[in-house]
Amino acid sequence: MKLYIAPLGTVDERVLARICEVIEEQVGVECATMSPLENPRYAYDERRCQYDCKAVLERIKKKCPEDALGILGVTHVDLFLPVLKYVFGMSEVGGKCAAISLYRLRPEFNEESPDEEKLLKRVEKTALHEIGHILGVTHCRDPRCVMRASTTVEHTDAKEPRFCPSCKELVRWELRLRSLEGKRPYVPRK
Secondary structure: OEEEEEEEOOOOHHHHHHHHHHHHHHOOOEEEEOOOEOOOHHHEEOOOOEEEHHHHHHHHHHOOOOOOOEEEEEEOOOEEEOOEEEEOEEEOOOOOEEEEEOOOOOHHHHOOOOOHHHHHHHHHHHHHHHHHHHOOOOOOOOOOOOOOOOOOHHHHHHOOOOOOHHHHHHHHHHHHHHHHHOOOOOOOOO
8 A cells, every 4th residue: 555645837846755754654554656747736715826626636636546546645735725715735635535725834924933843843744634535534622633623823832743643543454454355454564
């Protein structure tokens, strides 16, 4: 089982590497970076001056390798859903597709000094959160769990870059089920 990371346009290699690293460490599956997909100009909404996350997910879904556990698109553009001002990311819960945006995770966006490590920590938490949704895990009440909902960067900063014990067990359970469907035993990576 493999999770794919798909940069949408140009995305810094350090960001992609950090996402793969945290997924392999916390989810226990192999992660691979795909060749860049197109910049999501097709999803631009002139009224909002943002990019429709649902349109981005639909395009990413078409690029998902058949054997993939899931695909995570990573973009610099500001994503939204019609009922929300913005989103850090979005997933198909129990599906194969997710997207995250670096736009509002950048310290500079939040009137903070530029800080690459802070950005990378926010990115890894957001990526893990969306991968958790792909694996069927819903929001968690534990304020430190990566599956806690984040509507502000302060919420993201307060979380740990890992699943709480309950959510971790749900992730393991889902990986076992999916490996049985694929007729390959799930062996966690160390």
